[in-house]
Amino acid sequence: MIEEAKLLSSIMPMLKVPVHQVAGHQALDGHLGPLVDESGKFYKPLQKDDRGLREAEFYETFSSDDQVPDKIRKFFPKSFGTQIVEASDGSGPLPHLVLEDLISQYANPSVIDFKIGSRTWSPQATEAYIQKCLKKDRETSSLALGFRISGLQLYEGQESGYWKPERKLTIRYTADDVRLVLKKFVSSNQASDFKQDPDCTFASNVYGGSSGILAQLLELKSWFEEQTIYHFYSCSVLMVYDKELLVKGRQPSPAIKLVDFAHVVEANGVLDHNFLGGLCSLIKFISDLLTIPNECTNKDGMQNGE
Amino acid sequence: MIEEAKLLSSIMPMLKVPVHQVAGHQALDGHLGPLVDESGKFYKPLQKDDRGLREAEFYETFSSDDQVPDKIRKFFPKSFGTQIVEASDGSGPLPHLVLEDLISQYANPSVIDFKIGSRTWSPQATEAYIQKCLKKDRETSSLALGFRISGLQLYEGQESGYWKPERKLTIRYTADDVRLVLKKFVSSNQASDFKQDPDCTFASNVYGGSSGILAQLLELKSWFEEQTIYHFYSCSVLMVYDKELLVKGRQPSPAIKLVDFAHVVEANGVLDHNFLGGLCSLIKFISDLLTIPNECTNKDGMQNGE
Numbered sequence: 001m002i003e004e005a006k007l008l009s010s011i012m013p014m015l016k017v018p019v020h021q022v023a024g025h026q027a028l029d030g031h032l033g034p035l036v037d038e039s040g041k042f043y044k045p046l047q048k049d050d051r052g053l054r055e056a057e058f059y060e061t062f063s064s065d066d067q068v069p070d071k072i073r074k075f076f077p078k079s080f081g082t083q084i085v086e087a088s089d090g091s092g093p094l095p096h097l098v099l100e101d102l103i104s105q106y107a108n109p110s111v112i113d114f115k116i117g118s119r120t121w122s123p124q125a126t127e128a129y130i131q132k133c134l135k136k137d138r139e140t141s142s143l144a145l146g147f148r149i150s151g152l153q154l155y156e157g158q159e160s161g162y163w164k165p166e167r168k169l170t171i172r173y174t175a176d177d178v179r180l181v182l183k184k185f186v187s188s189n190q191a192s193d194f195k196q197d198p199d200c201t202f203a204s205n206v207y208g209g210s211s212g213i214l215a216q217l218l219e220l221k222s223w224f225e226e227q228t229i230y231h232f233y234s235c236s237v238l239m240v241y242d243k244e245l246l247v248k249g250r251q252p253s254p255a256i257k258l259v260d261f262a263h264v265v266e267a268n269g270v271l272d273h274n275f276l277g278g279l280c281s282l283i284k285f286i287s288d289l290l291t292i293p294n295e296c297t298n299k300d301g302m303q304n305g306e
Numbered sequence: 307m308i309e310e311a312k313l314l315s316s317i318m319p320m321l322k323v324p325v326h327q328v329a330g331h332q333a334l335d336g337h338l339g340p341l342v343d344e345s346g347k348f349y350k351p352l353q354k355d356d357r358g359l360r361e362a363e364f365y366e367t368f369s370s371d372d373q374v375p376d377k378i379r380k381f382f383p384k385s386f387g388t389q390i391v392e393a394s395d396g397s398g399p400l401p402h403l404v405l406e407d408l409i410s411q412y413a414n415p416s417v418i419d420f421k422i423g424s425r426t427w428s429p430q431a432t433e434a435y436i437q438k439c440l441k442k443d444r445e446t447s448s449l450a451l452g453f454r455i456s457g458l459q460l461y462e463g464q465e466s467g468y469w470k471p472e473r474k475l476t477i478r479y480t481a482d483d484v485r486l487v488l489k490k491f492v493s494s495n496q497a498s499d500f501k502q503d504p505d506c507t508f509a510s511n512v513y514g515g516s517s518g519i520l521a522q523l524l525e526l527k528s529w530f531e532e533q534t535i536y537h538f539y540s541c542s543v544l545m546v547y548d549k550e551l552l553v554k555g556r557q558p559s560p561a562i563k564l565v566d567f568a569h570v571v572e573a574n575g576v577l578d579h580n581f582l583g584g585l586c587s588l589i590k591f592i593s594d595l596l597t598i599p600n601e602c603t604n605k606d607g608m609q610n611g612e
Binding site for chain 2 (some may be wrong): 117138145226269274277280
């Protein structure tokens with residue numbers, strides 16, 4: 001076994017802990033978690049229960065599913081099968097899902113992870129799992145909002161780095177907290193500064209426009225109003241862009257990505273009403289920022305700052 | 307008390323048990339249930355716990371809510387306050403909600419009652435009530451479909467009357483059962499005949515067109531994509547039309563109505579993602595019948611009958 005591990009290590013890519021991961025298990029302090037390489041790949045350890053297997057199966061099915069249009073496929077990470085690599089917790093070589101590292105192209109990513117759906121469990125799950133999820137859905141924002149924020153980091157600047165509130169806080173955000181964070185996400189002032197109102201300077205650059213966050217969410221929504229192939233339980237929508245590029249007058253590449261497919265089940269010809277409802281709720285928060293007068297306006301009344 | 311009851315009876319309208327009620331408590335065999343009068347009014351007894359009070363409050367708030375556009379108000383029954391009338395179970399005079407009798411204008415109504423939402427309980431409900439609803443949502447179609455059929459009656463003809471499957475069956479309908487019933491709803495053959503495929507003769511007259519069922523549902527949906535005033539838990543969408551009129555070449559008045567507001571709560575600035583998801587699911591079933599080739603076609607390949 002030791003010989004085998006050594007052999008595998010010798011052909012393994014150089015892996016490191018991802019810097020910009022905001023949710024999920026993290027490969028820090030000897031824990032098991034995902035790793036990334038220099039070429040833009042993300043290595044996610046297969047979880048030991050059947051979750052890992054189910055996520056691997058999902059990627060396999062999805063990648064060859066010709067019912068999924070290309071304009072929707074772009075919201076999903078590319079997948080490259082599974083590979084055995086040295087686990088981050090030092091427990092030896094373990095099978096990992098090899099995926100596209102969605103964040104690697106961003107030097108200074110601001111990221112929010114929304115776990116979509118007021119219900120994170122499928123009717124087919126075990127009773128113990130259902131009770132565990134139901135408890136968490138009731139304790140967090142999921143029931144009220146149709147989603148919860150599983151984690152976030154907002155870029156503040158080269159010196160101050162990122163504002164990264166604790167996950168145990170973000171999962172309980174109220175509607176007002178979510179509104180505030182969505183404003184901070186696109187503001188030029190420091191996200192960690194709660195004394196100043198966020199100025200929403202970059203709202204139209206990031207949320208608006210034909211390739212902005214809102215347009216992408218609406219494209220995703222239109223697919224969920226049609227597709228009766230998959231039900232995505234406990235799946236997240238990632239929202240990401242690079243504020244530093246905007247400050248420098250360049251394209252900030254705002255993007256929507258779907259991640260975490262360990263609880264995807266067959267839709268059996270029925271819409272994913274749970275995901276769709278939560279997605280519509282998120283869309284409403286963002287479209288309000290763009291359309292309601294003064295919702296995203298400087299105190300002096302000038303929209304989109306100076 | 308007896309004197310008072312006599313006095314009230316003397317000024318009370320002549321009330322009778324509604325003939326076409328498909329769901330909810332029914333005023334039959336000495337039970338407490340709603341009554342109707344000759345003038346098109348529906349008398350719903352206020353339930354003894356706080357449900358009746360909350361429904362009365364909802365109608366009062368809603369009727370004076372100027373945020374609700376007229377094009378949406380038409381989906382709700384008109385309300386005329388409360389009135390004390392003789393209860394159907396002979397228990398004496400009781401306060402009743404006085405509402406528009408939505409079915410009174412139909413001589414031969416085909417009706418389906420869809421209880422919308424995969425969750426019929428609000429987060430604010432009592433633990434006992436939540437557990438009761440959750441159990442029922444899991445045992446019935448609600449979790450899988452985003453709605454369940456609380457009852458239905460389909461008109462067959464002057465002689466054979468109505469096909470009215472038992473409620474304990476309809477609440478457990480699968481996606482395939484729902485598809486079949488939605489076809490039967492608009493077919494010229496007998497709904498109770500399971501040997502023949504439903505011919506969907508009237509699909510385009512009832513579901514299609516600018517004032518058909520689908521157009522009405524889409525109008526309702528567009529409001530639910532905007533409104534952050536109310537969350538409608540355990541509320542039903544009624545779908546009704548008169549097939550006999552169609553057979554005679556007249557307008558069948560297909561209509562969508564919302565009923566049962568005992569569990570409406572404030573939305574606190576968040577979309578009703580639970581109702582919206584379920585509504586989208588129902589819409590998908592109906593739009594598929596109109597748009598998928600052969601989904602609603604005679605065996606001989608002729609669409610919409612002869």
